[in-house]
Amino acid sequence: MSKVILITGCSSGLGISLAVQSARAGHRVYATMxxxxxxxxxxxxxxxxxVSIDVxxxxxxxxxxxxxxxxxxxxxxxxxxxxxxxxxxxxxxxTEQASEADVQWxxxxxxxxxxxxxxxVIPHFRKQRSGHVVSISSVGGLVGQPFNEIYCxxxxxxxxxxxxxxxxxxxxxGINFTVVEPGGITSEFASSxxxxxxxxxxxxxxEYLPILQKYVGGSQNRQSGGDIYQxxxxxxxVVMGCIASDTPPIRTRTSQWGxxxxxxxxxxxxxxxxxxxxxxxxxxx
Ligand code: NAP
Numbered sequence: 001m002s003k004v005i006l007i008t009g010c011s012s013g014l015g016i017s018l019a020v021q022s023a024r025a026g027h028r029v030y031a032t033m034x035x036x037x038x039x040x041x042x043x044x045x046x047x048x049x050x051v052s053i054d055v056x057x058x059x060x061x062x063x064x065x066x067x068x069x070x071x072x073x074x075x076x077x078x079x080x081x082x083x084x085x086x087x088x089x090x091x092x093x094x095t096e097q098a099s100e101a102d103v104q105w106x107x108x109x110x111x112x113x114x115x116x117x118x119x120x121v122i123p124h125f126r127k128q129r130s131g132h133v134v135s136i137s138s139v140g141g142l143v144g145q146p147f148n149e150i151y152c153x154x155x156x157x158x159x160x161x162x163x164x165x166x167x168x169x170x171x172x173x174g175i176n177f178t179v180v181e182p183g184g185i186t187s188e189f190a191s192s193x194x195x196x197x198x199x200x201x202x203x204x205x206x207e208y209l210p211i212l213q214k215y216v217g218g219s220q221n222r223q224s225g226g227d228i229y230q231x232x233x234x235x236x237x238v239v240m241g242c243i244a245s246d247t248p249p250i251r252t253r254t255s256q257w258g259x260x261x262x263x264x265x266x267x268x269x270x271x272x273x274x275x276x277x278x279x280x281x282x283x284x285x
Contacts, residue, residue, distance in 0.1 A: 003243070004077045006030045006070070008060055008117060009087030011038035013187030014136065016045050017236035018084055023051035025240060027082075030073045032058035034065075034087075060087045060113025070120040079128065082243055083121045085114045085135040085158075090193040091151045092216075093200075094208050102200065103150050110154035114161065125175045134242060135162055137179040139253065142262045146215045147208075159251070163272065166250045167279040178242045179251045179272075183258040184222065184229035227257045250276055 005022045009015040010031035019031035019042060031042055031053050039055050046053045054076070058069040073080055091098070091106045114135050125131025140148055141155030159179050166177040184190075194216075197203065203212055222228050238254040250272030253259045259266070269275050 003027045003081035004030070004073070004079050005082040005084065005243070006032065006073055006080050006117075006121070007084040007086055008032050008058055008113070010042050010055070011035065012041060013189060014182075014185055014232040014235055015086045016042050017232035018086060018239055019053050020045050020049045020051060021233070021236045021240050022243070023053050024049055025244075027243075028077055029053045030056055030069075030077070032056045032069055034059035034061075058117075060085075060116060061108050063116050066116045066120050070117075070124075074124060080121055080124060080131070082132045082134065083117055084239065085117055085133070087113055088136060089196075090148075090189055092147045092193050092197060092212075093150065094147055094212075095149055097204055097206070097208065098150055099200075106150045107154050107157070110151065111157040111161070114158050118161075118165075122169075122175070126169075126173045129174045131174075132176040132178065132243065132248065133162070133165075134178045134180060134239060136239075137162075137181050137251075139181050139183050139258050139261050141179065141181055142251075142265050147212055163250065163275070166272070166276050168284060170276070171280060171284075176248050177250060178248045180235070180239055180242065180254060181251060181258060181262065182230065182235045182254045183261065185232055185235055186229050187232055190219070227255065230255050249273070 005027045007018050010019050011033040019029050023029045036057050056069050059065040089109045135158050137155045137158050140152045141159040144152045162177045162179045169175050235254045242248045
């Protein structure tokens with residue numbers, strides 16, 4: 001069935017793959033980005049794939065921009081079936097090295113951005129008695145990793161936020177919630193993180209430096225080989241499976257590496273459905 005899909009963060013990486021694969025699957029796609037001057041890569045990918053995609057401005061850090069965009073889609077298409085919260089940004093610094101402004105920015109983009117978009121679409125989903133919110137989290141939303149405590153904190157927040165809504169909004173109003181937990185994705189993401197580190201004073205000379213160098217050096221090796229990294233197209237295929245399903249998972253990893261890495265937390269309940277029923281039984285039955 002053709003769905004109306006709204007996607008955030010479509011100027012690069014996974015957002016482009018999600019938009020193109022959604023359109024290829026026959027869905028009506030509203031691909032959004034905060035800066036429309038960056039739409040060329042999406043336009044080229046859509047033209048190469050022979051698909052048509054509507055492109056709109058949406059900055060997840062700006063409530064007015066989110067609300068205006070959601071209203072525009074509703075006016076144009078009459079409905080929204082799927083919201084994909086894809087926009088996000090990485091951040092690599094220890095808590096001691098991060099400024100309060102850094103922390104607020106990471107939380108704003110990665111967590112508040114999701115909340116703003118959900119707040120905008122959920123009244124329509126509730127009236128429709130249907131809808132699917134998909135949020136691109138990370139294995140870092142399940143497992144804390146070195147120098148990523150601020151980013152992981154934001155992705156853990158997304159996971160808790162989505163999990164809580166799945167416990168009462170799903171059974172009451174027929175709205176599905178899915179968090180997607182990729183490992184590494186070959187995209188602009190890592191270079192944007194390094195650029196952000198450089199722009200905020202580079203690697204600081206302190207006791208963390210040798211540990212950070214070990215982490216960053218290892219990260220470069222991990223990108224050049226091994227099975228941690230997937231292409232954006234591979235991750236998008238997993239998301240397409242979730243959107244197509246009548247009973248989508250509440251959480252899903254996107255690779256065998258991710259499954260193994262998170263296994264200590266997820267093996268007992270890989271798709272989050274047992275936990276959902278456990279919470280409903282505890283509080284709502
Ligand atoms: P990417 O290529 O850096 O894309 C991130 C997208 O988010 C870009 O389109 C960026 O737009 C957008 N964005 C940033 N701030 C925004 C804002 N305020 N409003 C709207 N859009 C904004 O990285 P990616 O790998 O495709 O990341 C997609 C998602 O996957 C993110 O949620 C990320 O956390 C998650 N993820 C990534 C990895 C990885 O290794 N890459 C691993 C696990 C999870 P601009 O071009 O304007 O900056």
